[in-house]
Amino acid sequence: MVEPLTPPDQSSLELWPVGNCQVSGLIDRRGALVWGCVPRVDGDPIFNSLMNGDRHDLGEWRFELEGQVAATQQYERNTPILVTRLEAEDGSAVEIRDFCPRFERSGRMYRPVAWVRIVRPVAGAPRMKVVLRPTRGYGQHVAETTNGTNHIRYLVGAQAIRLSTDAPIGHVLSARVFRVESDQHFFLGPDEPFSGNLRAEVRQMVEQTRKYWKLWVRGLHIPLEWQDDVIRCAIALKLCQHEETGAIVAALTTSIPEAPHSERNWDYRFCWIRDSYFTVQALNRIGALDVLEKYLAYLRNIIDSAQGGQIQPLYSVMGDSELDETTAAHLAGYRGMGPVRVGNAAYYQVQHDCYGQIVMPTVQAFFDRRLLRMADDRDFASLEKVGEMAWKMHDQPDAGLWEFRTRQEVHTYSAVMCWAACDRLANVAAHLGKEDRLKLWRERAEAIREKIEREAWVEDGDAGHFGASFESDYLDASLLQMVELRFLQPDDPRFQSTFAAVEKALRRGEHMLRYDSEDDFGLPETAFNVCTFWLIEALHMAGRDEEARALFDTMLAHRTASGMLSEDIDFDSGELWGNFPQTYSLVGIINCAGLLSKPWSEVR
Incomplete structure (x- = not known):
């Protein structure tokens, strides 16, 4: 993809993620590293120009050719190694290869x-300057430097980071063209x-x-069609997993608004039990x-530390339970649309769906003999504490998955x-031969089912449909998940009528809303991308495969050049909004590709 290389008037979500499951970065269409946190994804963003309005003099790392005119970017096949070709008006060019090291050693x-x-x-005789200006304290201070013959130290807080290079140190420090x-x-x-030898070691x-x-x-076991798309997602x-603990973050960024000037700006650099469930299910x-x-190791630690089985909606990647929400006053925000939030107050919300999303991925460990560590009776006893909370809370009010x-x-x-x-x-009790527990949990599941039904x-003429809550008859897109969760079968008339009602109320052309009623910030202004993928799944289950494939291709066309999607999309302009890359949205691509693809048997 060729882009002009002058500093953009405003930030864009045309970003390319790199990372190694410890640290990550987002590279923009100029080849600049505009977002990157230390010492992990939820840390201080020392590269933050993505979230600092139109300021590109601080908080980024870029290579700028003299007379720059264009860029071409692509990943190396089946890797997150990014290659950016920068071209100048005189025909000279350089190639930048970006990556975060990841491999087995010792x-x-x-x-x-x-x-x-x-x-x-x-190509030619390119002349270039290096602009490397990290900050500390969420953009509050420019990182102080010291340097030696072949390195520069940047003080980015309590610790420093070091640039080792065979480029001229003086030119890097002064951003001089060479x-x-x-x-x-x-x-x-x-x-x-x-x-060791820098050149040899880096290569x-x-x-x-x-x-x-x-x-x-x-x-990976990928579908026949859309292979490159699934691999990229x-x-x-995987880059969204913090490997040290196993936690999976909802996105790599904070505070990219769901819609312009909406203040729906949230920090997604944490592990939501719900989002992580969808991610591990797809992978x-x-x-x-x-x-x-x-x-699963991360979940075991969460369960062990849970008070009486009570689970929060989200935790830090290290498993911390308190994620107090503040704002970064020294960052202007994406396109100047602050605030930039640090932490997320949703951690103290009551969201009862998290109990199912703890149990469902953990259950696999009792059955899947490929796993290095299978679950046992002790794990079942711990998991039952979570189940007790699910039983206790199934008919109690909560903030819901949309976090009102x-x-x-x-x-x-x-x-x-x-x-x-x-x-x-x-199911697990039956597998373990625990007849008394099987009877208990089956009876409880049936009692909850009867109450939901x-x-x-909601009575609505001859058909009727399920509503989004027990107290009111409004609709939301999560009702389309009732088949995926095996609560209903695709041919159940109740699901068919619910799907018809949801589609009529929430579909906006090629997009799907979460809900169409006012929330804490007014009426929704953008569509939630994963809900459109739920719509595609429902179309497939309804036998409307041609329509489902067409809509899937349309959603793929909305991706960035890197093959990514954010959380939201303007259903009029098609512009992407919300944190990036958003795990929910990437999960939707993987799941729909698997559903809609032709089988491998067709080419064998």
Whole structure:
């Protein structure tokens, strides 16, 4: 994709994620690193120009050619290694290779808090300057520097990071233009001397990182159609996992608004139990068991620390339960649309669907013999505490999956998820031969089912439909998940009438709203991308495959050049909004591709 290289008037979600499951970064269409946090995804964004209005003099790392005119970007096949070609008006050009090292070394996974960039002259006699200006304190201060012969130290808080390079240090410090006559290697990472030959070590790193990702992709079970699209989403989802603990963040960013000037700006750099459930479910379908295994370890720690089985909607990637919400006063926000939030007050909300989303992925560990650690009786005893909370809370008001901040109701989706928790615990009890527990959990699941069928049903002429809550008859897109959760079958007339009502009320052409009623911030202004994928799934179940495929192709066309989607989309202009890349949306691509693809048997 060719783009003009002058600094943009405003930020864009045309971004390319890189990472290694410890640290991540977002590269913009100029090849600039505009978002990156240390020492992990929820840390201080030392690269933050994405969230600082039209300021591009601070909080980013870019290579700028003299006379720049265009850029071309693409990932190396089946990797998150990004190649950006910068071209100047005189025909000269350089190629930038961006990656975060990830490979096995000394019996462990080497994934340092580091970004690596290799600049190679590929045409003419390019002249370039390096602009590297990290900040600290969420944009409050420019990082102070000290330097040696071949390195620069940047003080970015209580710790420093070190740039080791074979480029001229003085030119980097002063952002002076110089001729690029040979490959230039840049390793920005831990504040320690770089051991070995920089050029040789960095080249070995990129080769080993390339090998790791190609082998990881090789183990995926992908559909025949849309293979590249599924692979790209799978890699991005894996980059959203903090491997140290197994937590999966909802997105790599904070505070990209759901709609312009809406103040629907949230910090998504945390592990939502709900979002993570959808992520591991999608990756499990294509065989990425390593992500599931690490996440199950994270869940076991969450369950162990839960007070009486009570689960929060979200936790930090380290498992911290308190995520107090503040604002970063020194960052202007995406396109100047603040506030930039740090932390998320949703952690103290009551959201009862999380009990089902704890139980459902954990249940697999009792049945799947591929896993290195299968679950046992002790795990079942711990999981039953979560089930007890699901039973206790299934008919109690909560904020719901859309996290309403000013009202509570008994949400149908939450009740169905509590039913799923009890239903799946009954399955595990049967597998373990625990007849008394099987009877208990089956009876509870049936009691919840009967209450949902009675309390959530809305009489509407001859057909009727399920409503979004027990107290009111409004609709939301989560009702389309009742088949996925096995609460209803696709041919159940109640699902068919509910689907018809949801589609009529919430569909806006090629997009789907979460709901169309006013919430804490007024009427929704954008469509929620995962809901459109739920619509595609429902169309497929209704036998409307041609329409489902057409809508799926339309959604794919809305992706960025990197193959990503954010959380929301303007249903009039098609512009992407919301945090990026959003795991929900990438999950939708993987799931729909699997549903709609022709079988592999057609080419065998």
